[in-house]
Amino acid sequence: MSHFLDRLKYFNRIKSTYSKGHGIVTEEDRGWEDTYRNRWRHDKVVRSTHGVNCTGGCSWQIFVKNGLVSYEMQQTDYPRTREDLPNHEPRGCQRGASFSWYLYSPHRIKYPLIRGRLLDLYRSERSSGKDPVESWEAIQSDKEKRDSYVGVRGLGGFARSTWDEVVEITAAANVYTIKKYGPDRIYGFSPIPAMSMISYAAGSRYLSMIGAGVGSFYDWYCDLPPSSPQVWGEQTDVPESADWYNSKYIIVCGANLPMTRTPDAHFAVESRYNGTKVVSMAPDYAEYVKFADLWMPVKQGTDAAAFMAMGHVALKEFHVDKQDPYFAEYARSFTDFPMQVILEEVNGKMVTGRFLRASDFDNNMGEDNNPEWKTVVFDSKSGSFVAPNGSIGFRWGEEGKWNILEQAAGNEIEAELSCIDSKDAVVDVTFPHFNPEEGDSIVRKIPVRKLKLANGDEVMVTSVCDLQISQYGIDRGLGDNLATSYDDDTVPYTPAWAAKITGVPAADLEKTGREFADNASKTRGKSMVILGAAITHWYHTDMHYRGIMNLLHICGCVGQSGGGWAHYVGQEKLRPQAGWAPIAFGLDWQRPPRHMASTTYWYFHTDQWRYERVEADNLLASTAKAKYRGNQLADYNVAAQRMGWTPSIPQFDQNPLELAKEAEDAGATDEAAVSKYVAEKLQKGDLNFAYEDIDAEENFPRNLFVWRSNLIGSSSKGHEYFLKHLLGAQNGVLTEGTEGKACKEVKWHEKAPTGKLDLMVDINFRLNSTGAYSDIVLPTATWYEKADLNTTDMHPFVHPLGKAVDPAWEARSDWQIFKTIAKKFSELSEKHLGTVKDVVSLPMQHDTAAAMAQPFGEVKDWKKGECDIIPGKTAPFFKVVERDYPNTYAKYIALGPLMKKLGNNIKGIDWNTDHEVDELAECNGTIKEEGISKGMPSLAEDIHVCDAVMRMAPETNGEVAHKSWSGQSKKTGISHSHLYEGRREEKITYRDIVAQPRKIITAPTWSGIESEEVSYNACYTNLHEKIPLRTVTGRAQFYMDHEWMLDFGEGFAAYKPALDTKSTITIPEDVKKKPHLKLNWITPHSKWGIHSTYQDNLRMLTLFRGGPYFWISEEDAQSIGLVDNDWVEAVNANGATMARVVVSQRVPNGMALMYHAQEKNVNVPGSPSTGKRGGILNAVTRTVPKPTHMIGGYGQFAYSFNYYGPIGSNRDEYVVVHKVDQNVDWLERELTPEREKKKNPPGINN
């Protein structure tokens, strides 16, 4: 009753004793226990997960008490795995477990916010009687007014507003921009749909409907390994984590399993219990090193050399010294090893040219359908050249022969790997080489056959296998005295040679290469390489990756359960992609959408190209034909755009709506005529691609939507350039930027534009750096406040995000936010836009016949007069799309008519989807409002959208699996029905996955299968179902014959040293005078955050330094007098970052290791060099695009969203680190007009 009165009963406290008085029994009040009981007591439990880019996809229980989320805990009810496999759970990590803190934290965005100055301007325009669009126009056309709010981005000053008002402003800005500049001047950026796909779809649907650009992220994040499209024609496909358990030998390279794959890491441990050998490669003593039997401390950025050396050992011992029968069979049918390559003379040297094709033979070898696209092998059965099934030429225009059965023209064949025993001659072939001390080429003796082509040319041909063996430096007794021993460190790619470069002992490389191959030979391919961001985020990542892929292909591992390539870098798998894409890009109402390669977009629009210090010429191979010699990297990109390879948003220097109208006025009545009109206008030079004058006002990006993303605080490689040119904010760019003047294709403006964006809208639940620089910030629902879907490639389950509580304060789900914007936009567009036509330029797309636009990989540039401009062949397609703007809302909330009219498709397989649309009308109900969408299935509510996605996807609807697989069978001529048969009746709905995560159904969207026998593994169906890879040859390619690939020396994998970005040439004089270090800037994923999420969470901050930090080695620290926890600055030409230094034995000398995405919002002081707040991890980086990533129109080198495009690499960067005054400046001062005006660092004028 009363604690106090209880105390008064002191003498009566002991009720009895026991154990001779050592124990007593009391009846004290135990009410205090209820406090602890109540801590864990709750009213309900709801299943959800974290829509964060970690690929975890963990099922969580969210506990709700008194209407508030009280805590979360790992859910442990996953469906079973196979009997011989460990279970999946528990999944989850310390970061996810801390998420509920955000819901009620000071970071939470509670109300719609808007930059105060903008709000004042808008209100005053509105009160003067103007309508919303006119008001926006009035602000934009008055430079002083515009500058007043643009110039204070990032400096606070937000005011709370209402949904009605901010949505009106946003919609008005969109309408004005479309009218004045064109819809392609609006852009949306949001990453990784798989983590919350309905939220992603909300923005992309709205933007696609109004004709805005939607930006890629996978390439921009540098998580895309372009080598995967290059080698397999596959964006990325990887084994689920359970498959690690099936492996017998694993090399882990740059993927920190316990730290970044926390919920999956147990499979790696269990695999070791199961007898698997694990070898780790990491420059630092990373957590995963502790898993390993052997640690190979490879110098960062030299992984290609290490893997080439292991490939050297495997190739020599298992293909050359003796031929392993399994490896031979695998190489013959699954790789391009037997494909014949024509040798050609360039600059007086014999080099590798293009693949031999059916079209090179008389009568096209009887292959009249696409003979230029059918590659050729030498058949040892018939003793002749044949065009085997499965190359891209068989994919389009005919049926039943697109498979990798060992057949050609209906006959069984056995493709010859090497002609060494029946060669006509041996010739010297020159290969490009890039190790600076060893010259720019290596010459190898190659066995060849001589051949007369149909056109009369006498050529020499040889197999990829013969070329590859020699390029690896393996001596075959052909007289070129190559490495006879592994200890020969003068021949590139021997273990001893690689030891010099990588720092790994040659004996370890040799042993690992041998063991890896030996294990694969004995287990039929159960050797695996798990690789991660540490080797992906490099400019020459392709070489690292292809070094690994080569090893795997040499050893027959790719496509085998327990084997292959396990790339775990931001690769979340959007399992029900086929059902999602139509909704996400509004394909149910209009096609095509405007997709953009974001690296190109940001490189140009943030004017990083103006500061480009890397010269493309220096990247060219010694063997290059180099038609574009003298061009800059930006020039390559512009050329790639006009040749229809890679997209261009904005498209032209003209509003595409005006262009369509102009074409119509000129008599163009249909798409073909409009397309012709546009092509002619381009040819005449009356119309130009926007990127040719990207700094012209009419080509600025005007409105930017960022949702589910932290573009500015996390992924903005070249952060300070974003601040300066895109946003017009205070920035730390430390050079003037005159290098871009050398560009030939891009017009130079002496004065660089700043503040290009009229409006940036951030949609988020927490106020991060992106919000801080935005003009409008909209409060969105957290992952515990909305219905959504989440999938990953780490496990085969579909997860829900569940609404445990209503969105707090004024937050709304993303789907509802864009619905609201769409509604207002529709209203405003009645008066200002109406229904109009839009010309959409579209690059030649992967998985369509247009990927066969440009045969032989020859580059023909219409602008240089090398060919005519033919849309879809030598230039982009020009499509006409009707924009019924006032009906945007009506379309947004309903599943549109094209799903019935045109059906659905994925990977080039089409199917009818009538039945599913009808079912959805029943399941979701239909739209009742009068208008164009009346009677159509509703997408008005979040759960409707979830169910629509799942109903239309083969992974979650067995009937759709049947339809799509039947389509696949038509192409391959092989029945695949056994893959899904048992589950054809299944339909997974949102309510099902709320009850328990569900395993997906095997679909042709992916290359692995769900089965009782094997775990999901990449390329499994390619190997076992004989479905070709989507490359030119239909096989995994060691060799690429596109002209630009050869120009840049990437026909074969080779070791290329890290790129010299030349960023440390320019550093402030003050820094030069002080003790300083030049360190490689390495930015791995964090232990206390997932990118920028969680790292500002109190619980995670408490676990380490509570603010920005980076690691350097003890010796480096001593050399400039640093002690642990000192404040330091990392600075280079791009900007500066402030942090505390962690001095540790963990990292090797020469490296500064800053955990990725520590952003500006917690404890970041001012930088002495820039005078501005001390940056983020990317304040010292800058994007450098790579021309080979822009190739298109050629088989697997064809554009598709997030499939191909330049990557935003950042690990080649160096910084200068020095100690700063420990009494750091927090810049906590009033904003004075002088301070506001001073946007650049001292001494920077442009």
Add this chain to the structure above:
Amino acid sequence: MSLENFLFGVYPYIAGVVFILGSWIRFDREQYTWKADSSQLLGNKGMVLASNLFHIGVLGIFFGHAAGMLLPHSWWQLVATDVQHQYIAIYAGMVFGGLAAIGAALLFYRRMTNDRVKSVSRFRDNFVIFWLLATALLGLNTISGSMHHAADGDVTIMLTLAEYVKSIATLSVDPSLLAGVPHTYKLHMLFGMTLFLVFPFTRLVHVWSVPLTYLMRPYQIVRRKRMRTN
């Protein structure tokens, strides 16, 4: 009522009632606030000295006052003359008061200057250490007067004060007893009484819960579930 009467006739009871009832209510209703609120985790520098000086001093002062004021005068007379009694009071007060004042000064300084401690300090934390320091200093301030009294062999003031304290304790308070007492003593007394007033609202409540019984507790305690019998 004169101010004198209020301060020395009523105020002691207000302070006493707030002290007792306040402690009771807080103990019953706010169990999770019943703690010493130690900040030693945030900054341990100099705490061995400061905290020990303060606590030893304060405990000595507390028991010294209790012994000097509340024990019957006759008991004292059995062991010491009145002048000796006065000297004992003076020297004990000087030593323990000095310890307490130095300790409190150090703690006060730390609370005002240590960033980490400062940022967790609430008003009451700052106030209570200030008040303790002030009270101790005011107590020391009476020593010179007492010295004179002792030297003169005049112990009236001491005895009067003891009589006054006893009059409070026996609920027959007589403020007129203090008529001839110098203000230095009165001020110290007012500060002292105020300590009791603020006691339940500060960390001082931990005084009630010194875990002395812990020294004697058995190894195991079974806290039986209370049976409800109604």
